[in-house]
Amino acid sequence: MLTAVIGWLLLWGKQEDYRVGMVGRDGIIMWTISAERRMINSLAVEAKKKVWIPGGLGWYQADKVAKILTEEKKRQVAMSVFFYNFGFIPEAVVFGEGDWPYRKEVVLNWGVVNWLKFWFEKTKYFIKEEILEETAEGADPMLDEMMPRDMADSRILREDLRLTVYNTGKSDGLAGFVARALERSGFTVVGVENYGGSEDGCQIRYGKGIEERFAFLEIRAIFDNGCRFEEEMSLRSDEMELYFGDKYAEMLNYQSYLE
DSSP: OHHHHHHHHHHSSOOOOEEEEEEETTEEEEEEEETTTTEEEEEEEOTTSEEEETTTTEEEEGGGHHHHHHHTTOGGGHHHHHHHHHOOOOSEEEESSSOGGGOHHHHHHHOHHHHHHHHHHGGGSEEEEEEEOTTOOTTOHHHHHHIIIIISOHHHHHHOOEEEEEEOSSOTTHHHHHHHHHHHTTOEEEEEEEOOSSOOSEEEEEOTTOTTSHHHHHHHHHHTTTOEEEEOTTSOTTEEEEEEOHHHHHHHTHHHHHO
8 A cells, every 4th residue: 555655646736836935044046846856956155255135235245145035024035146146946945054955845835745856856966066166256157057958947948938028217237137037047138238119117918828837937936026928819829028227126125236
């Protein structure tokens, strides 16, 4: 009976990627577990490396982020920390130290069946570990290559949505800043442009039939707070246009990123 249950668990459950971010006193670390590639990729951010916290908090060492977000009662901002700094979209964020597979919030978020399936098969996975060093400066070109290759979700890469990102305001470099995070996440950005329209906040337009795609749902999860979503008949089913204006820059306190 036990053998039959174990066999059922191994056969059932989605063979999909899973992404975890941890924020603790030792810094920040990210994992992507890919059943498709049979790999566990991790990226650890050195404790002293500066990390930007959106929404007005500014730059802090990676080992201070957990304390700051906890004291400010803004732990939910951790998702934005991962996205805007690294182009990483975690499905679960945990605070503290320890091995992520044993954390209750990870098991519940991933699903017990998927977690057990991974646990039984994890010895078959190749483990690749990288460190983002304190000395890395500026745009961190290492991330531009590594993140879409090793840390992006396979479903985003497969679906290959074509994104055009527009800056509709006066905040220099805003569209390129968001586009870089999207490219690191695995999205295909086909254009970054200034746009003289009237959109001052954030608007996201998408082609018909795109709403059920995994990549679209990831974009909605990233930008749902503060952006309007609208179907645009002139766009194809693999196209999206993202418009960001000064009010969106103010919400992020984008100016603090530039300082």
